[in-house]
Amino acid sequence: MRILGIETSCDETSVAIVSEQDGQFVMEKNELASQVKIHAQYGGVVPEVAAREHASIVFALMEQGQIPHDGEGIDAVAVTAGPGLVPALRIGVELGKSLAWAWKKPLVAVNHLEGHIYSVWFEQLAPLFPAVCLLVSGGHTELIVMRGHGQYELLGMTRDDAAGEAFDKVAKLLGLPYPGGPEISRAALKGNPAAIDFPRPMMHSGDYDFSFSGLKTAVRVRRAEHPDDTVEDVAASFQQAAIDTLVAKTMKAVHQVQPASVILSGGVSANRLLRETLHGQLTDKAPEVSFHAPQLSLTGDNAAMIALAGLMKAKRGEFVDPLTLVADPNMRLA
């Protein structure tokens, strides 16, 4: 099977073609146009601006032949239907519907978070089930148990800000540009993670929920009271506090669920310290559990992961009507 994937849920416009050959997933194409520079001037993503950009980029991609005009060789179309920004999602959804209808190909509606999880299936070694998934992105922070393909149970999630959102907001407090995650981790390389003892929110709450808004406030208060702290020390200490909570809760889930594998994915999974800390803890405390994280180029939003998740759904015959599909900004996984 060869599937076209479309992703426009936030500020990346992406189309991809993925096929399955001898049980391996092949990324034949993954075109990505980032709008980060456009939104950076506003300090965050402006939905209407994102939608306008998506619309002009998808037509440019078509003109360049990145989307086959007649659908030849494509067996199905997969599109991100949610969660995300409604005006942005709609561009991809309407494009997917139009192509599927015109080409007379089946249409698959993909949950963006499911796409992030499936980004690790491009690696040589596929995760075994059950898998504990730590999904950390700009809009979500969730611990999920995956018992099989397409089977998700939510263990816990953030009660306020997502981890990526906290990185972005703390970066702003420190005068670093948007998106803040990579900037914080870069600054943190030169800082002391033990310089400031920031709170580890909900670390011992007994459940699997997270909270990052208090940590962000702690950084703001500290900044006001100790203006002489270096940006590097604040970044390193904040990053350490955020990672400590993420890893502690994931390890708690590992002890309870006894999974065969752990999947780390989403934009924040690009964070090297987070990867190394979680992998290290697993090697120490649960060496039988395999660790999976996407290649760095697939940590952020991309259509390849949407195509792969869509391909799995297509194999199960989970199609939607191209005339009636609507974008769902609050689409849930479990």
Ligand SMILES: Nc1ncnc2c1ncn2[C@@H]1O[C@H](COP(=O)(O)OP(=O)(O)OP(=O)(O)O)[C@@H](O)[C@H]1O
């Ligand atoms: N090295 C890093 N360390 C920490 N955070 C990072 C790093 N690289 C990227 N991020 C963060 O990842 C987030 C973007 O991830 P992603 O694109 O998956 O989010 P999104 O698509 O906006 O949200 P969602 O997937 O929840 O809809 C941003 O908040 C960014 O700051």
Ligand SMILES: [Mg+2]
């Ligand atoms: Mg995303």
